[in-house]
Amino acid sequence: MNAFPQKPSDSDREFLQAELTRLVGQGRLDLDKYQEILDIVWSTDDNADLMRIRAQFLGDPRGNIPAPQPPAAPPLPPAQPPTQPPAAQFHTGTPGIPMGGHLPQPYNSTPQDVPEQSTMGSIKKTGEWLVPAYSSYKLNGADLHLDLRKATAAAPVVTINVTMNMSSMVLIVPPGVHVDVQMASKNWSDFKVENTAPLPGAPRVILNGVSRASTLKVFSKSPNEPYGFWGQIFGA
Template sequence: MSTFPTRKPSDQDREQLQADLTRLVGAGRLQFDEFDQLMDVVWSTQDKSVLERIRSQYLTYQGPQTPNYSSPQPPQPPAQYPPAGFQQPVPMAQPGAQHHAVPIAGQPVSSTMGTVRRTGNWLVPAHSTFKISGSALHLDLRQANAASPECVFDITANMSTVEIIVPPGVYVENRMKDFMSSVDVQTTQPAPGAPRVILTGSSRGSSVRVITRQAPDTRSLWDRFFGV
């Protein structure tokens, strides 16, 4: 019996799917906790067909009179998002943007001897919790959308590496407690209307690094995915 070799997805495949799913979150059609679980799958799978199944299930239009019986998920109840007071999130790197508080908190993420990666177009909630041990945490905010004027990352890092990349104008305030760790925070003066990133938690025997870099083609991606 012959078998077909597994197709490994590229970073571009993962980033494209992440950007498309982020658009669903911004439109209130996908809850953040489910989005976060999907991102764990998107960035950990080595099988491109897994990405294709996610795209088919979440991004393929199903007519209102044609239930998708092939989907393993039951029909979803009427969406309760966006919540009251929700405002469309805006890019972290957009100068002078007006940010509005959104009651969204990320599901706690844990990793042991693994990698947690967030990059491209993704929604940064008001509060995120990461617990990593012997792992690498990579958060790239340059093309991300901020859900709140203040985005808190509560990080517990043990023998791990933490790298956070922010665009110029996004101020990073470090409140983490460090024990036998190296901490390097490169931040800039806050731009008018730009969100603020606050780091809380603790690091033990870890490396914490915050880098400020210019966002690559942020405007074109915003135009492409959100039509402005």
């Protein structure tokens, strides 16, 4: 008799996705392979498939199968050069990678392990702040506003995992920083994503997690371009 349920729950899928996302943020899992695995995680109806993925990439949680050696960190995807050369705003040889042209900040590369949570409230981060290689948020009837235009990325690829229920999220990045939205949309959620072509050396943002009856807006605006109250309300 099989002691495990045959069909994985959404929480099983979300938990495994979060663990795989950590591997991407640590440079231990290729982005193309990551996307291929996520397709299986969210399409399979057999819990055994999730167990095999966990055993192969994370090690058997019961300790029977050792975790594989991590692969080399993948190179950033090639990008088309812009019509005008970028203003040397992405300096990859210094600690911390500037998002929008300001000086890099010293940083601790330790990922944010404990998710920030808000119920019927708001979380707002703007100005010069450090974006960890991996961070997570849990929202219930709350608002999340992340402005990365003057922020510093702690890694070439930063992953933001968001679980939101009847909530809203606004993510603003400078031109040239590409946002890869891999978040699952459920229960009439609404996504609006505005992206620009990635610039060489620019950080890349992976946004994943799950949205239930919530809204997501991703905008690309220059660091000096205002984004005030009405922009937050109407997405202007």
